Amino acid sequence: MRKGLTIALLCLGFCGIAQERLQWSGLEQIDFTEVYDKGTASWLQVPQWTLEQKANWDGKQWQITGYAIVLDPVDHVYAISAFPFSSCFFCGAAGPESVMELEFKRPVNLITDQVITVIGTLDLNTSPEQLPITLVGAEIK
Amino acid sequence: MSLWLLQWKRKWATLFIVCLLAFITGVFIKAPRALEHYIFHQWEESASQIDLIVGYKGSPIQIVASTLYRLENPTGNIPAATYEFWREHPLVELATPIALGDNVQGHPLVGTDSSYYPWFGILLKEGHFPSISGEVVLDAALADQLKVGIGASLTSAHGSDSRGESHEHPLKVVGILEAKRSADQSALFTVPQTYWTSHHSVEQSYTSVMLKLKSKAAMLILPNIISERPDEQGAFPVFIFGQLQKQWQPTIDQSTRWSWIIAAGVILLFITYISNMYHSELNTIAFLRNHHGNTASIFIQVFGNVVVLMLLGLFLSVMIIQGMIGVLPVVEEWTAMLLTVVLGLGLLWIKLRKS
Structure with a gap:
């Protein structure tokens, strides 16, 4: 009985670690380099991940709180932002690290600026065609 | 002429009101979502096609x-x-x-x-x-x-x-x-x-x-x-509709609450009307009882047409709204309609058993 209880408590402890809360301010340390696209004569930003960032974040379960941004209400595609829509990064108030793409396990219905806490696995991107981070297998807490 | 046909002929005005009330009940149950669909979804769908x-x-x-x-x-x-x-x-x-x-x-x-x-x-x-x-x-x-x-x-x-x-x-x-x-x-x-x-x-x-x-x-x-x-x-069409939705959502929520209150009132009126029909049929029920009719057969003979018109009214409401805005009822709406039917007919059945 005691053994079982100890194992259960240990498991709970691991779950707690697995779902550590990620702070938006912690993402401000991400560095970006600008890549020039000759075809369109424009610059695109590519994140440069450090070994430490990769070790701490990539493939790890985290939870984060922010404002929902609806990208496609029909196919249920959403992003989460550190700031409300009116001041999110593309309005000039913050950097691309202040927004994260969400890939939900199951379709959810959200409205823009709804405050949500999501749990999922961080996927660090290196393509200029994606946001720096995607939270995969996401679930609303 | 069978009692069934006689009932249709004798009570056509009452039966018409049953059908109409069932139709209005169905419309009000579906009204909140129909309103939301009308305001948002049709535009949202075509807007989401373009990034x-x-x-x-x-x-x-x-x-x-x-x-x-x-x-x-x-x-x-x-x-x-x-x-x-x-x-x-x-x-x-x-x-x-x-x-x-x-x-x-x-x-x-x-x-x-x-x-x-x-x-x-x-x-x-x-x-x-x-x-x-x-x-x-x-x-x-x-x-x-x-x-x-x-x-x-x-x-x-x-x-x-x-x-x-x-x-x-x-x-x-x-x-x-x-x-x-x-x-x-x-x-x-x-x-x-x-x-x-x-x-x-x-x-x-x-x-x-x-x-x-x-x-x-x-x-x-x-x-x-x-x-x-x-x-x-x-x-960005989706962002524009997102902002519009945010501004309209409180109004939609308020309308939804009122629609459900009105729907509840109409359901109550409908059920009361059906249960009162029992009193107008007391003589027919007593006659059938004297001729050894059991509850089920009396129910079908006296109120069978009520069941048919009740279902017809609800069916028409579903079909008309479906035709107009293209939304079928969701689980909660079907449940509300089913409860209305069960409550209305249940009351008739209970009163009949007690007679």
Whole structure:
């Protein structure tokens, strides 16, 4: 009985670690380099991940709180932002690290600026065609 | 004459009221979602097909309203180089140019290329899509309305009013379409060259470019790029509807609450009316009891027509709303309707058993 209880408590402890809360301010340390696209004569930003960032974040379960941004209400595609829509990064108030793409396990219905806490696995991107981070297998807490 | 037929003949007015009340109950149960669907979903669906519209510097709402729904005048013209830039952009999967500003008998004339039609699920019923300047295609219903067929000649005019200055170059109908969106059903389509010819344009230009992006995340990357480009305005339909939804949501929620309160009142009225029908049938019930009728057979003979008309009323409400706005009831709405039927008939059954 005691053994079982100890194992259960240990498991709970691991779950707690697995779902550590990620702070938006912690993402401000991400560095970006600008890549020039000759075809369109424009610059695109590519994140440069450090070994430490990769070790701490990539493939790890985290939870984060922010404002929902609806990208496609029909196919249920959403992003989460550190700031409300009116001041999110593309309005000039913050950097691309202040927004994260969400890939939900199951379709959810959200409205823009709804405050949500999501749990999922961080996927660090290196393509200029994606946001720096995607939270995969996401679930609303 | 059987008792069943006699009941129909004797109580037709009462039965009509039962059917009408069941219909109103069904309508009110579905009203909240029908309202939400009417305000948001139809627009949202067509808006979510396009990730970004780039137009001349101006109001994003005006760009979406003019390009997608032709409810507004365009903000201005953009050069063909802008279209080329976006067509080649690495984040863009598909770019379709749009030229607007003229009308044919009050219906907008849309100058676009062949990528527009599959994008919005427009099918060709007859003829062919426009390929050279002056060729136009239109929806079959609009062709009937304008009384034109393949080979017919039409004239376009400046602006959205048919009384505007007419162009000297005639248009020729070369195809009949089957369009899905109401905005497409009431428009005529041609190639952008028609605009350049009729306006004697030296430079090639459009009013906007519709873009489908390689990923939805690109919608959050491109605004910074657009802001660096002079005289261009990006309009993201989904963001605009997101903002509109936010502003309208409290009103929708309030209306939903009131609709459910009214629906509950109508359900109560309906159930009371049905249960009171029992009292008007006391003599018939007593007669049948004296002739050794059991509860089930009395129920079917006396109230069978009530069941039929109750279900007919609810069915009609579902069918009419489905036909009007295309939404079938969801689980909660079916449950509310089922509960109404069960409560109404249950009360009749209980009273009958006690008699």
